[in-house]
Amino acid sequence: MSAVPAPTTATGPLAGTRTLLYKEVLRFWKVSFQTVAAPVLTAVLYLMIFGHVLEDHVKVHGVSYTSFLIPGLVMMSVLQNAFANSSSSLIQSKITGNLVFLLVAPLSHWAWFLAYVGASVVRGCVVGCGVLLVTAWFAPLHLANIGWVLAFAVMGAAMMGALGLVAGLWAEKFDQIAAFQNFIVMPMTFLSGVFYSVHSLPPLAYTISRLNPFFYMIDGFRHGFFGVSDVDPWTSLAVVATTLAIVCALCLRLLRIGYKIRH
Amino acid sequence: MPAISFQNVGKTYTGARGAVHALDDVSFDIQPGEFFGLLGPNGAGKTTLISILAGLARATHGRVSVLGHDVVADYAAARRSLGIVPQELVFDPFFTVREALRIQGGYFGVRDNDAWIDELLANLGLADKANANMRQLSGGMKRRVLVAQALVHRPPVIVLDEPTAGVDVELRQTLWQFIARLNKEGHTVLLTTHYLEEAEALCSRLAMLKQGRVVALDRTSALLAGTASTMLRFKMDQALPASLVAQSRVTGRIVQITAHDAAEVEQILGVLRQAGCQPEDLEIGRADLEDVFLEIMSGASAPMALEAAR
Numbered sequence: 010m011s012a013v014p015a016p017t018t019a020t021g022p023l024a025g026t027r028t029l030l031y032k033e034v035l036r037f038w039k040v041s042f043q044t045v046a047a048p049v050l051t052a053v054l055y056l057m058i059f060g061h062v063l064e065d066h067v068k069v070h071g072v073s074y075t076s077f078l079i080p081g082l083v084m085m086s087v088l089q090n091a092f093a094n095s096s097s098s099l100i101q102s103k104i105t106g107n108l109v110f111l112l113v114a115p116l117s118h119w120a121w122f123l124a125y126v127g128a129s130v131v132r133g134c135v136v137g138c139g140v141l142l143v144t145a146w147f148a149p150l151h152l153a154n155i156g157w158v159l160a161f162a163v164m165g166a167a168m169m170g171a172l173g174l175v176a177g178l179w180a181e182k183f184d185q186i187a188a189f190q191n192f193i194v195m196p197m198t199f200l201s202g203v204f205y206s207v208h209s210l211p212p213l214a215y216t217i218s219r220l221n222p223f224f225y226m227i228d229g230f231r232h233g234f235f236g237v238s239d240v241d242p243w244t245s246l247a248v249v250a251t252t253l254a255i256v257c258a259l260c261l262r263l264l265r266i267g268y269k270i271r272h
Numbered sequence: 273m274p275a276i277s278f279q280n281v282g283k284t285y286t287g288a289r290g291a292v293h294a295l296d297d298v299s300f301d302i303q304p305g306e307f308f309g310l311l312g313p314n315g316a317g318k319t320t321l322i323s324i325l326a327g328l329a330r331a332t333h334g335r336v337s338v339l340g341h342d343v344v345a346d347y348a349a350a351r352r353s354l355g356i357v358p359q360e361l362v363f364d365p366f367f368t369v370r371e372a373l374r375i376q377g378g379y380f381g382v383r384d385n386d387a388w389i390d391e392l393l394a395n396l397g398l399a400d401k402a403n404a405n406m407r408q409l410s411g412g413m414k415r416r417v418l419v420a421q422a423l424v425h426r427p428p429v430i431v432l433d434e435p436t437a438g439v440d441v442e443l444r445q446t447l448w449q450f451i452a453r454l455n456k457e458g459h460t461v462l463l464t465t466h467y468l469e470e471a472e473a474l475c476s477r478l479a480m481l482k483q484g485r486v487v488a489l490d491r492t493s494a495l496l497a498g499t500a501s502t503m504l505r506f507k508m509d510q511a512l513p514a515s516l517v518a519q520s521r522v523t524g525r526i527v528q529i530t531a532h533d534a535a536e537v538e539q540i541l542g543v544l545r546q547a548g549c550q551p552e553d554l555e556i557g558r559a560d561l562e563d564v565f566l567e568i569m570s571g572a573s574a575p576m577a578l579e580a581a582r
Contacts, residue, residue, distance in 0.1 A: 018380070018381050018382050018383075018425075019381035019383070020348070020352075020381055022348075024348075024380075024381035025378060025379040025380065025381055027378070028375055028377075028378025028379055029378075029379065031375070031378070032367075032375045032378075035366070035367070035371075036366045039366050040366070102364075105362060105363075105364075105365075106358075106360050106362035107362045107363060107364045109328065109356075109358050109360075109362060110362075110364070110376055110379070110421065111379065112326070112327060112328050113326050113327065113328070113351060113354070113356045113358075114351060114376075114379035114380055115347065115348035115349070115351040115352050115379075115380060115381075116379055117348070267330075271327065271328060271329065271330060272285075272323075272328070272329045272330070
């Protein structure tokens with residue numbers, strides 16, 4: 010036993026981050042039929058049904074309804090899957106008890122944060138690319154500025170990954186995560202202008218939509234494709250960056266005190 | 273410098289039913305290279321103490337350190353020095369055995385560790401399961417993987433929290449041979465177990481916990497010698513005389529009575545004769561750790577055991 014040479018050992022506050030990120034990515038990739046293929050199929054179904062019904066009746070920002078819908082569906086998939094990745098991974102580990110493998114390791118709260126949020130960004134972007142690749146067959150899509158597309162996709166996914174981590178830390182049962190998803194994430198994404206321009210809404214609904222940070226993520230992302238949007242993309246970027254900073258600060262604070270994971 | 277040091281450790285859980293004192297001012301040290309046993313009935317606080325050591329729980333007061341590293345202030349160094357085998361049979365169903373071990377090592381910053389992983393797999397009888405998914409393993413095999421995961425970063429201090437609960441004889445033998453070998457090579461071992469014969473065979477020193485307090489702390493041999501050292505065992509159909517009930521343990525027809533010396537044995541036999549009892553298969557033997565444990569837990573010799581510890 011002692012004949013085995015000592016391995017390379019890294020120390021420091023971010024030691025282990027790479028492994029935890031790798032493990033989190035490997036976890037969803039091993040069940041990619043469920044974690045990647047299924048959400049791509051869902052988005053395609055939305056596009057086929059809504060696009061078929063409304064294509065001949067609605068034009069938004071001067072583009073066909075199907076073209077308008079595609080970036081919204083891509084971003085909605087990015088956001089929902091980023092949230093699902095961190096929240097479901099953490100709650101599964103808590104309930105099955107295998108979180109102990111992480112808790113006994115010398116991982117800092119930054120290591121947890123970067124790995125879980127990083128894996129959420131990867132899953133969100135993989136699903137988003139999948140949706141884009143499949144739906145792009147249904148309508149012509151112009152890419153005005155890839156910088157906006159990447160910035161909103163990555164920041165939105167990071168925000169949802171961090172929010173999923175907060176939900177996973179808080180929840181003690183699967184149904185609490187489902188409630189978080191069904192009563193907060195789903196309504197906020199559906200009411201964010203994925204399927205419509207907020208300018209078509211009545212004044213009250215328009216005002217409420219302007220308070221929804223998801224609206225700015227989708228609007229800014231869409232700007233990257235069409236070069237036009239409901240609000241200025243820099244305003245959207247500022248709102249998304251502020252929301253991201255607040256959620257990340259909360260998440261890091263909960264991880265640092267071991268909220269509901271170290272008793 | 274002690275391998276593990278508990279200083280005035282207390283833990284209070286506050287719930288809807290009020291405060292529960294799981295640990296009350298627990299203090300003792302475990303020296304490098306020791307094979308140390310932590311015993312106590314269910315709910316005595318053993319797992320809480322180990323959870324605080326591992327960073328799974330936080331002490332309400334007191335200080336715990338591993339090789340001089342405080343488990344809170346210097347948690348990374350403390351955890352790198354510790355290998356914990358948890359009590360619960362937990363596993364990550366997404367990975368194979370080798371993946372699980374590589375990942376666990378990676379959390380500790382260890383890379384290029386396959387030579388040591390192969391050695392662990394061979395020593396724990398897991399070599400042919402390296403590429404099996406964790407879900408496909410039997411309970412005993414999963415337990416072996418837990419041990420391998422705890423050792424994958426080569427910690428100098430190994431903590432085993434009831435590692436042989438519900439495990440077959442073969443695994444116990446494999447596990448104890450391997451852990452004893454690691455101990456001989458200089459690793460410190462802290463063991464909690466309900467199998468007192470294991471503790472008696474393996475541990476050079478013991479602490480016994482009862483209701484969150486240390487009630488005995490000494491070398492195993494001193495604990496065995498310091499309490500009632502003789503055990504009278506027999507089978508009997510009649511009721512025991514009332515004067516013997518307090519010092520007896522009755523399991524069906526089997527009666528066990530502790531005695532300090534031959535004179536006390538004679539006195540017990542005299543009481544039985546006078547009461548007209550007819551004991552069968554009478555044996556007189558040395559008390560084992562189970563007898564010591566029961567005696568201490570009943571409160572009979574707790575002060576003496578602690579006195580010996582000082």
